[in-house]
Amino acid sequence: MASISDIHPRTMLIRKLESMAPLSPQERQAIKDLPVRMHAVNARQDIVRDGDQPQHCCLILSGWACRYKLLHEGKRQILSFHIAGDIPDLGTLHIPTMDHGLASVTKATVGFIPHENLRALTEAFPRIGALFWRATLIDAGVFRAWIVGMGRRSAFERIAHLFCEMYLKLQMVGLAGDHRCPMPVTQADLADALGLTSVHVNRVLQTMRGRALITLRSSTLVIAAWDELIRVSEFDPAYLQIDHGLEPHADVA
Amino acid sequence: MASISDIHPRTMLIRKLESMAPLSPQERQAIKDLPVRMHAVNARQDIVRDGDQPQHCCLILSGWACRYKLLHEGKRQILSFHIAGDIPDLGTLHIPTMDHGLASVTKATVGFIPHENLRALTEAFPRIGALFWRATLIDAGVFRAWIVGMGRRSAFERIAHLFCEMYLKLQMVGLAGDHRCPMPVTQADLADALGLTSVHVNRVLQTMRGRALITLRSSTLVIAAWDELIRVSEFDPAYLQIDHGLEPHADVA
DNA sequence: CGCGTCCTTGATTTCGATCAAAATATGTGG
DNA sequence: CCACATATTTTGATCGAAATCAAGGACGCG
Structure with missing residues (x-):
């Protein structure tokens, strides 16, 4: 029976980043020192709303989330699905205003990490900054794959x-x-x-x-x-x- | 009658970056010192091919380019259009292998800037690195807007x-x-x-x-x-x- | 001025949308 | 644990936006 306290948010992040490149002990420690505010959300709840200017990023710890955009007459387009280890709104570090919403798909656990700590982390450890950048580039690759699908499949x-x-x-x-x-x-x-x-x-x-x-x-x-x-x-x-x-x-x- | 020599590639880049945030004199100078290899391409020519592992990024100086993906039976999906000031393949700094092609749409002038110089620039001036990151995040926002269009418009x-x-x-x-x-x-x-x-x-x-x-x-x-x-x-x-x-x-x- | 690329038009087809309703899960409180 | 409410899946009938197929026509351009 998993409860919030069973999830180790910083470990999740370390594992994710180490799946991209090995981390030094100092880097690992700096990540462990990140303050993470845990939050349990029910299914189908907004986590970040279109137009928000959040001061933290959201690390998915369990469950699924999705980015989405609402249009006229209740039309909705889901832009991506996100699972444990993802930080869907990493981009808010450099683009303050959300141009889409982020919502849970299932019951989920998320960890909020303040922008200021993430910025300090990337300044102290540029290689981690590069990994974050790389993560957003991979997201962009997924967007492109979706465009191909919607256009031609x-x-x-x-x-x-x-x-x-x-x-x-x-x-x-x-x-x-x-x-x-x-x-x-x-x-x-x-x-x-x-x-x-x-x-x-x-x-x-x-x-x-x-x-x-x-x-x-x-x-x-x-x-x-x-x-x-x-x-x-x-x-x-x-x-x-x-x-x-x-x-x-x-x-x- | 514009010719290649009339285009000032580094000025184009400075202007683009300053449209996002002001640059210090040192930052401007470092950009001016970037080596740029100019290249004129005809319409509808590949600039970077799907699967390539380029060692440089491509700054569009004039004309239009597009990213695209080819599918079975000659189907093609264009993923984005790019114009002067854009660096469509900035992502290759952190994702070595292209998962799509980059081609000219019109006759175009492009400037190739070696990865190593761009990396040195972002290491020396992290704020420029942040602007580059931001540029790729804006691109991702455009991808999302296209997804919305293809899905629901x-x-x-x-x-x-x-x-x-x-x-x-x-x-x-x-x-x-x-x-x-x-x-x-x-x-x-x-x-x-x-x-x-x-x-x-x-x-x-x-x-x-x-x-x-x-x-x-x-x-x-x-x-x-x-x-x-x-x-x-x-x-x-x-x-x-x-x-x-x-x-x-x-x-x- | 000729030729290839691009644009335009028409006839027909098709994939997926829409509308409506029934059947089945899923969840909740008593 | 059941009964009820709600959400989701399934089915059927019909419609429609865009695809496909096929020809002409226009235009840049060398």
């Missing part, structure tokens, strides 16, 4: 592509494996993420199940035919910058 | 939105004004940028002309009904981070 291909993407993202932080991962989103959420309607998402999912490509029940996705999903969606994981075979380089002060 | 609204976006981007660097700007793209380019077909773009443009919203002839866009275009496309310029309160571009010699 069918509904079927888009859904398949998103499943591959989320599976790998979850796998990176140890939350997926064996072609099985959490997928705690409604079909309406998927629709809002992929530029479709929930009715159509439903029909495509049935096709996928019918072809025995996936199962998706009680918020768990099982990808029965990984290669096939990769193939039909032309999924190339390069943009996720998964750093396999990361041997710890001892040097680089 | 009609063809008409998408085209209108893009026109507003490009007009303001051009205005920021002094290349547009009076609701008139260059728009040197084919209808097929627009289609590939917006997830449409050129046939449909053509028909929507005719509708726009018919309603006297725009004229678009010989690569020049005139927006006859700015407010109307803004309204129908729900265009909110916030994501472009246009910093009013600094006069547009007092010439920096």
Whole structure:
């Protein structure tokens, strides 16, 4: 039974950054010294609102979150999904006003870290600053992948592509494996993420199940035919910058 | 008659950065000292290819460029348009392998700046590093705006939105004004940028002309009904981070 | 002035949207 | 643990925006 106190927020951050590049003991310590204000949020709650000028960044510790934008007549576009280890609003360090909202998808735990401490951290340890920058660049790569999907892929291909993407993202932080991962989103959420309607998402999912490509029940996705999903969606994981075979380089002060 | 030698590459960069934040004399000087290798490219030529690992960044000095991704059966998705002052591949400083291509749209002049010099610059002047980071964050905001458009806007609204976006981007660097700007793209380019077909773009443009919203002839866009275009496309310029309160571009010699 | 690129037009098709309602989960308080 | 309320998924019928296919026509440009 996980409770807030079981989550070690700074460890989560260290693990995430070390999946990109090794950290020195001093860097690790500086991260451990960051003040993090823990916060539990219910499903479907705003964490940061469109137009806000937050003075802290939000580290996701458990659950899923999403960025979104609301349009006229209740239309919504989800811009990205975020999982443990992500800091979706890192950009507020340099762009003060949010041009979109950040909300929980599921019940979630988030840690708020004041801008001033993050700034002090990146000033004291420019390599950490570079990793933060790199994280936002990877996010941008995901945005580009979504643009490609929305512009040039069918509904079927888009859904398949998103499943591959989320599976790998979850796998990176140890939350997926064996072609099985959490997928705690409604079909309406998927629709809002992929530029479709929930009715159509439903029909495509049935096709996928019918072809025995996936199962998706009680918020768990099982990808029965990984290669096939990769193939039909032309999924190339390069943009996720998964750093396999990361041997710890001892040097680089 | 502008020739390569008339373009002052470092001045372009200084002007761009100063549109985001004022620079100190030392910072300006360091930028002036950057080595820039000038290069003229014809229309529709690759500048950086998908999969490349460039050792330099590309500063656009004149003309238009675009990022793009190719898919099966010749499908293409344009991911962004870039104009003078942009460094579309700044991200290669921290993400070595390109996950998309960069090509000229028109004849263009570009300046290549070695990574090592840019890295030295950002190490010596962290504030410039922050501005570079900020520039990539603004790019990400544009990606998000495109996602919203492709997901939830009609063809008409998408085209209108893009026109507003490009007009303001051009205005920021002094290349547009009076609701008139260059728009040197084919209808097929627009289609590939917006997830449409050129046939449909053509028909929507005719509708726009018919309603006297725009004229678009010989690569020049005139927006006859700015407010109307803004309204129908729900265009909110916030994501472009246009910093009013600094006069547009007092010439920096 | 000829040729390739780009734009335009028409006819037809299709993928996904829309509208409406039923069936099934999920959750909550008593 | 059940009963009720709410949210989500599923199904069916119809519609519509944009794609596709196919030809002409216009224009820059060398």
